[in-house]
Amino acid sequence: MEGRLRIAMIGTRGVPARYGGFETAVEEIGARLVEAGHEVRVYCRSGGERMREYRGMRLVHLPAVRHKVLETLSHTALSVGHLLGRRTDVALVFNAANSPLLPLVRAARIPVATHVDGLEWKRAKWNGTGRRYYLVAERLAVRWSDEIIADARGIQDYYRERYKTASVMIPYGAPVQEAVDEEVLRAAGYEPGRYHLVVARFEPENHVDLIVEGYTRSAATYPLVVVGSAPYAAEYTRGIERLAEADPRVTLTGGIWDQRLLDALYAGAATYLHGHSVGGTNPSLLRAMGAGAPVVAYDVNFNREVLGETGEFFADAASLAKAVEDAEADPARGRARGDAARERARTEYTWDDVAARYEALCRDLLAKR
Known part of the structure; x- marks a missing residue:
């Protein structure tokens, strides 16, 4: 096995996954990175259950402002503050909305990749201000990330055409069921x-x-x-x-x-x-x-x-x-x-393949830095 990496996963509600795609990805990828011998720290939004460890991942619970505009960024700001005081080889940031905080991570000389998700600014829940923020956040993610992660070719095409930037395409995995219960x-x-x-x-x-x-x-x-x-x-x-x-x-x-x-x-x-x-x-x-x-x-x-x-x-x-x-x-x-x-x-769409691609990306980021 190559050298052990200390990997931080930031910007989601955390694990165990109970909400959406980002959380499922963090759980499935993080657990497999642990199995591959790495140390994985996942930042979680404070809730009723506060486990210190889950599937080998170390969990850090921090609060967030319960508001649709501020919830993600407020929690990630606290997560980055915690991150800066811990030895970390690579940071994986989920959601381009968190990009204003990337300069702090880079200033600490921590290589960072941002998983940008879909076209968040198109979501109807955002008003004009929210949409403008997400468009600015996309540009900042491109400028301040060491690497952009897209989970579909369509997202890769969007970033290539709009921002003239390349990205790494890593999809999600799919659990397989052979029979109906x-x-x-x-x-x-x-x-x-x-x-x-x-x-x-x-x-x-x-x-x-x-x-x-x-x-x-x-x-x-x-x-x-x-x-x-x-x-x-x-x-x-x-x-x-x-x-x-x-x-x-x-x-x-x-x-x-x-x-x-x-x-x-x-x-x-x-x-x-x-x-x-x-x-x-x-x-x-x-x-x-x-x-x-x-x-x-x-x-x-x-x-x-x-x-x-x-x-x-x-x-x-x-x-x-x-x-x-x-x-x-x-x-x-x-x-x-x-x-x-x-x-x-x-x-x-296998999680083992997805996790292996994340591991390779983390090693590439550290080697470049």
């Missing part, structure tokens, strides 16, 4: 293969409202199960709730934190309906593919890149309605598409 599904009241599934935060760019609207226009007989919520989108959530209240076939479950049940829901779905439109490689989409779910996704380049030939796509309520009706009319075709998606996830 029918016992868990039935105990929760779901019939395997006889429901449509959405798992998403309730934000406009995830098109949950469009999916629910399209489903309510359809003649589908299988129920629609919608898993998710949003901390800062009360008005948008109320719109989805109104659509659901008008159709008894629609069930809003809120967030589901029982991973065994959530895995079973992915694996047992007649279709997984994916509306995300501004991210790169989306972890929920990969989880559905790894579970063998037939995916019907919103028609954008990121989703086409990940799904390849295994996906079907919708652009409006009418095409979504047709997709769920077609899936119920020909379940064998759906199962074949799901099997193909699982195989694509198994070969193209």
Whole structure:
């Protein structure tokens, strides 16, 4: 084994992963870096549970301002302050919004790579000021990072075209399920293969409202199960709730934190309906593919890149309605598409490969510095 690295992972809610793609990536990558012999420190936002170690990673819990604009940056500022007093070989910063703090990391002569996520400025939750901030933050990430990490070719293309800069493309990984846990599904009241599934935060760019609207226009007989919520989108959530209240076939479950049940829901779905439109490689989409779910996704380049030939796509309520009706009319075709998606996830999106690429990046950063 080459030399042991001290790696800091900054800018997320931390681990165990309970929220989104960044947190899942930190957990899966960080644990594998530990297994490879490295020391990994993960900065976590203070909550009810404060473990000092998880899957071999050392956890540092620090507070954050609970506000959609200030939460990420306030926590990262405290994390960077802590980082500067600790011996660190490489820092991995997640989210371009944290880029104003990068000069402090560089001043300490710590090589830093920034995982820029998707096109955050396009998210509807940001007003004009928020969008302008994210566009400035992108430019600063390019200027002050030793390396930019993109999780999709579409994100690489965006940074190349807009900022004339190269980036390292490292996607997320996909957990693979070979079978449906029918016992868990039935105990929760779901019939395997006889429901449509959405798992998403309730934000406009995830098109949950469009999916629910399209489903309510359809003649589908299988129920629609919608898993998710949003901390800062009360008005948008109320719109989805109104659509659901008008159709008894629609069930809003809120967030589901029982991973065994959530895995079973992915694996047992007649279709997984994916509306995300501004991210790169989306972890929920990969989880559905790894579970063998037939995916019907919103028609954008990121989703086409990940799904390849295994996906079907919708652009409006009418095409979504047709997709769920077609899936119920020909379940064998759906199962074949799901099997193909699982195989694509198994070969193209593995966490072991992702972690190995992060390890190589960290070594390259340290060598250049």
